[in-house]
Amino acid sequence: MLDPAGPSAQAIALVWWWMLGVAVLVVVGVMVAGWLAMRRGHGSEANATDDIATSHGWRWMVGGGILLPSAAIAALLVFGTPAGFHQLPLHLTGAGGPAPLRVDVEARQWVWSLRYPESGVQLDNELRLPVGRPVDIHVGSRDVIHSFWVPRLGGKIDAIPGRTNVVRLQADQAGTFRGQCAEFCGLNHAHMVMTVIAMPANEFEAWLAAQPVTASTEGRP
Numbered sequence: 001m002l003d004p005a006g007p008s009a010q011a012i013a014l015v016w017w018w019m020l021g022v023a024v025l026v027v028v029g030v031m032v033a034g035w036l037a038m039r040r041g042h043g044s045e046a047n048a049t050d051d052i053a054t055s056h057g058w059r060w061m062v063g064g065g066i067l068l069p070s071a072a073i074a075a076l077l078v079f080g081t082p083a084g085f086h087q088l089p090l091h092l093t094g095a096g097g098p099a100p101l102r103v104d105v106e107a108r109q110w111v112w113s114l115r116y117p118e119s120g121v122q123l124d125n126e127l128r129l130p131v132g133r134p135v136d137i138h139v140g141s142r143d144v145i146h147s148f149w150v151p152r153l154g155g156k157i158d159a160i161p162g163r164t165n166v167v168r169l170q171a172d173q174a175g176t177f178r179g180q181c182a183e184f185c186g187l188n189h190a191h192m193v194m195t196v197i198a199m200p201a202n203e204f205e206a207w208l209a210a211q212p213v214t215a216s217t218e219g220r221p
């Protein structure tokens, strides 16, 4: 997740680093405030009147309890929302780029079944995709809730029986990436792994054309 290989994952990693940076600042700030409070306990303010103590208390509650969280949540909304849009099948940046490739994914205990609807090719636990082209993954489930996640390529999306969720991935470099079920789904959840292979576009097309087409939808709902 911290070594993104495409724009969807890159957007998430950027938000993650900002959140880490701000969280570190907050922790340091709290430590310093706590240290100051302990030191002051022995100083002049220990003798402050109740009125002064109350007004200081209000200042901290309004500033630290209302203003600070409001600003933090607003900032997260402003910076996090565009990162969220990156994970959706929207055409915000793709003008002139290649059309997205569609892949249908059905999760079940404990296998990922993939299908390329345009060509009819099917795979289990392996996803191949072309470099530099958005891939819209349509995710469903046959049994329980799973979660489709390829950390280096994009966000995770729940696989829910009876509905289809879509997440957009993109790989900007060729390579092999690991996909992992990210929602506890039973005994073999941890082993519900998928190998994702990003290939140069021409190699991908050649690979796809060479695959046997499974005409039936045997075993599928």
Ligand SMILES: [Cu+2]
Pocket: 146, 147, 181, 182, 183, 184, 185, 186, 189, 190, 192
């Ligand atoms: Cu799982």
